[in-house]
Amino acid sequence: MTFLKIGELARRSGLSVETLRYYERRGLIPPPDRLPSGYRVYPDNTLKRLSFIKRCKNLGFTLDETLELLQLQHHPEQESAVVKQRVDERVEEIDRKIADLQRIQQALKGLSRLCDGKGPAADCPILAFLEQSEPTGTGAAGSEDET
Known part of the structure; x- marks a missing residue:
C-alpha cells in the first residue's frame, strides 16, 4: 500500500x-x-x-447522507433496501424541488408579461405588483416563509 x-x-x-x-x-x-x-x-x-x-x-446527497451511505458500504450485511430507500428519498426531494421551480418559473413568466420594458422603473407594473401586500399565509410569499 x-x-x-x-x-x-x-x-x-x-x-x-x-x-x-x-x-x-x-x-x-x-x-x-x-x-x-x-x-x-x-x-x-x-x-x-x-x-x-x-x-x-x-x-445531491448531503454530507450526513453520504456518511450513512459510506457506513452502509462497509457493512455488507445490511440490506440493500436501505440504500435504495435513500436514493428514492433523494428522488422525491428532487421532484419537490422541480415542482417548486416550475411554480416559480410560471409566476415569473406571468410577471414578465406585465411589463413591456419601456418607461421609468417607477412606473413598472412588476414593481407595483411586488409592492402589493398579501394577507398573511396566502399566496407565494406566505408559503416561502414556511419552508
Whole structure:
C-alpha cells in the first residue's frame, strides 16, 4: 500500500486541503497516520473513498447522507433496501424541488408579461405588483416563509 501526503491527495482528488481536513473532521475519511515529521499521510485507497463522496455530492446527497451511505458500504450485511430507500428519498426531494421551480418559473413568466420594458422603473407594473401586500399565509410569499 502506498501513502499520499495531504497536498498530493488534494491534487489527485481535485479537492482542496481544507476540504480534506473538513471531511476528516466530519468522519467521511478516516484520520490519517502522521509521519515523525508531522505530515499527514493517507492510504491511496482514500482516493476511491473521495471519488465516492464526490459522486454522492454530485447526486445531491448531503454530507450526513453520504456518511450513512459510506457506513452502509462497509457493512455488507445490511440490506440493500436501505440504500435504495435513500436514493428514492433523494428522488422525491428532487421532484419537490422541480415542482417548486416550475411554480416559480410560471409566476415569473406571468410577471414578465406585465411589463413591456419601456418607461421609468417607477412606473413598472412588476414593481407595483411586488409592492402589493398579501394577507398573511396566502399566496407565494406566505408559503416561502414556511419552508
